[in-house]
Amino acid sequence: MQRSDFHYDLPSELIAQAPLAERRASRLLVLDGSRAATEDRLFAELPQLLQPDDLLVFNDTRVLPARLLGRKPTGGRVELLLERVLSARRALVHMRASHKPQQGAEIELPGGARARVGARSGELVEIELDRDLVPYLEAHGQTPLPPYIARSPDAADRERYQTIFARAPGAVAAPTAGLHFDAAMIDALAARGIERAFLTLHVGAGTFAPVRTERIEDHELHAEWLEVSAEACAAVERCQKRGGRVVAVGTTSVRALESAARDGKLAPFAGDSRLFIYPGFEFRVVDAMVTNFHLPESSLLMLVAAFAGRHATLDAYRHAVAQRYRFFSYGDAMFVTPHAAARGRRRV
Secondary structure, three states, X not given: OEXXXXXXXXXXXXXXXXXXXXXXXXXXXXXXXXXXXXXXXXXXXXXXXXXXXXXXXXXXXXXXXXXXXXXOOOOOEEEEEEEEEOOOOEEEEEEEEOOOOOOOOEEEOHHHOEEEEEEEEOOEEEEEEOOOHHXXXXXXXXXXXXXXXXXXXXXXXXXXXXXXXXXXXXXXXXXXXXXXXXXXXXXXHHHXXXXXXXXXXXXXXXXXXXXXXXXXXXXXXXXXXXXEOHHHHHHHHHHHHOOXXXXXXXXXXXXXXXXXOOOOOOOOEEEEEOOOOOOXXXXXXXXXXXXXXXXXXXHHHHHHHHHHOHHHHHHHHHHHHHOOOOEOOOOOEEEEEOOHHHEOOOOO
């Protein structure tokens, strides 16, 4: 398949630049992949689309304030965007500067901190701080808003670009489908008897990287660290045995579950995954998903198209544009069920 097969036209004014006042106030586009049919709903109506036997699987990663502005010894400006924490003081970062400092150079950071430049790894650079990284970022880092949000982060983004169940620090981008869930929504789901489970996938800045090859099968996805626990696997098994649906909240939860089931059966897993899901993929675990709208020609749009069918997905996106839905991280949501060819063989 060609990258251009996943293009759609999006007016820039539909890219949400800020969150709504209430998390669950978003709209919800329902896409039935089996019928290629859409329905306009509100996100607050999500519990009505679920049954008590269903299981919602959330990503509990926590977004770090991962952007730092520093200075080279010459005084030139350097911007660092965390990609991955390697150890207490070491990290891989994206570095932007007019002339990138050489290995061994030191960068001056806010609060009197210093970072020594290490080896390069492709487009990334290793750095080592003179103090522990995560607490330093919490004190001095900026919220890493996506590149399509054309404003600087403010204090409100610290809370709103974070799910209410964020627990494990390590992400540099939010699992945005989870941003729509507030305490009232969780209470409504619990009252309906819908079970919840959690996994962790630390979303990297590579999630915004474009697919650079025209033939999508030639594209190599960036690695992201994930953990699917024994408890999460047990919750999925209970759901499947009682005939319920495993509903992944976000494409990150989809990738984590399907990565942990690549040998044919879901099993506990912790480690890196480069799983690239595009049309033709057979889903072994996920029965439905909640997701936001994704960039044209992106790997995340290709994942949704693999699940619901390419034509149905692109038709739904064109409908969303015509109906003036809000797009991307702070935008509206979709509830998606699969087309028949997406279902792989399962072993409980």
